[in-house]
Amino acid sequence: MIKEFLSFVRDHYSSDENDFIPLHAPVFRGNEIKYLTDTIESTFVSSVGAYVDKFEEQMKLLTGAKYAVATVNGTSALHISLHSLGISLGDEVITQALSFVATANAIKYTGAEPLFLDVDRDSMSLSPESVTDYLKNHCDYNNGHIINRKSGRRIKAIIPMHTFGNPGRIEELKEIADDFQLPIIEDAAESLGSFVKEQHTGTFGKLGIFSFNGNKTVTCGGGGAVVTDDENFGKRLKHITTTAKVSHAWEYAHDELGFNYRMPNLNAALACAQLEQLEGFLLEKRNLAGKYIQFFENKDENFKNEIANTRSNYWLNTIEFQNRSARDQFLKETNVAKVMTRPAWNLLSNLPMYQHCISDSLENSKYLADRLVNIPSGVRWKN
Structure with a gap:
């Protein structure tokens, strides 16, 4: 063979x-060289520029999400999503062991611990059966909190990953998550252009993330995005990915912990040209x-x-x-x-x-x- x-x-x-x-x-x-030249000539090569805004509009149109926030890579998109949900020290997040290391790393960045559950053999993605079994048979419930009986930690979220671009059983996982009142962050880093029925991956959970690394279907060298339908998350994510800087003509004021995670205009120019194709x-x-x-x-x-x-x-x-x-x-x-x-x-x-x-x-x-x-x-x- x-x-x-x-x-x-x-x-x-x-x-x-x-x-x-x-x-x-x-x-x-496509238009990669043209858009990169435009960016260089504009001198706006960092995190402020027309192509960053254009990229976010393209992502909203493509995925059907109401809000899209451009980030420097998929890992930062996942980290900021976890942070925005209040995941922190002493928490656990359900995810899969069959994944790229960034999935677990982003959880650890918050101080939380990954809880690894099994995948389905056909989809290669997080198994609804495994999640249901663990939540029902290995957890206790206290004042609306889900407590892992073995670790004593509170389970705060679920991160399924669409493995190698193949969509997992996200509809079933969302039903389970809703029943247990757990938010889903979809790791759709690899699944740009993948759908479940007529709905784009990354849009089933509270938040969804994408990657535009050099080996992805669409690349801008390094880049990521968070998508959501929640207005509060959409606005806050854009704020905290730009160091939580309060808008002012000249003063530097920051009103909460922020991150320097916004995608540079140079990368966005490349991403826009790639998305067109x-x-x-x-x-x-x-x-x-x-x-x-x-x-x-x-x-x-x-x-x-x-x-x-x-x-x-x-x-x-x-x-x-x-x-x-x-x-x-x-x-x-x-x-x-x-x-x-x-x-x-x-x-x-x-x-x-x-x-x-x-x-x-x-x-x-x-x-x-x-x-x-x-x-x-x-x-x-x-x-």
């Missing part, structure tokens, strides 16, 4: 065996995913397709091997052949700074971590 796969990938990207095929490289073929990017990526689905149809490896009632952006196409040994052999041979493939992240619960954190069995998470591989998924740069 590996030789067939290498041939398939090179037919799609480049037939030159000396060319390195990356996992997901950015493609700049998003529809085309998504069409190309869906076409590639369709070819992968056909390629793996009768093979031992399982292509991780979108689940029912969802539309994935297929940010990183993913396959599941029957065992770790087969996975490791595939990783070795493809990378030696200059075709980049990558295993899933090490489970966050295994990292030295999070080994002390509470988790459930993580049965599905462990199973997937041993078997998942991301394969080249970028927009084609050669015909």
Whole structure:
């Protein structure tokens, strides 16, 4: 299968065996240079500028959210979302161990602890069943507070992550969260352009965050965004991401703890040009995913397709091997052949700074971590 796969990938990207095929490289073929030049000529290259405002308007239009706040990266977007909800020392936040480290790091920045619960095997995202089981069978309830029986900490929020761009069961998770009066922050860092039915990911929870890192579907080098329908959160987030500075012609007055998290105008210019091309990017990526689905149809490896009632952006196409040994052999041979493939992240619960954190069995998470591989998924740069 590996030789067939290498041939398939090179037919799609480049037939030159000396060319390195990356996992997901950015493609700049729109107004990127024009908008960057405009920004430089305007001299507004930092956090004040027309393109930052334009980017926020584009994000509102794309996601359907009422408010969007531009940030320097997805991690800062997640941190400021947690901060705005009052998450702090002594609290716990439910999330998944199968995620990029930024998800747990942002929780720790507030002084809180992540509580790692299992994912579903098909969506690879936080399992509604796991969340329900933990809240019902491992927690006590005191004056409207949910207390983790094992740690004694108060559970304050839920952060599901849409893994590799594939939407999870966010509707079911929202029902559970509403029943237990827990806010959801959607980690939609990887799922720009992904939908559940007709609703964009990131808009089901109280807050949703996105990333525009160099390897994302749309990139501005480094950048993020928070979206919300809540007016109070929308206004406060913009205020505290600009150091909580009170508007004044010349004086420096700050009325609460603030963060220097606003996206620079240079990055926003790049983001605006990229967002203009998003529809085309998504069409190309869906076409590639369709070819992968056909390629793996009768093979031992399982292509991780979108689940029912969802539309994935297929940010990183993913396959599941029957065992770790087969996975490791595939990783070795493809990378030696200059075709980049990558295993899933090490489970966050295994990292030295999070080994002390509470988790459930993580049965599905462990199973997937041993078997998942991301394969080249970028927009084609050669015909």
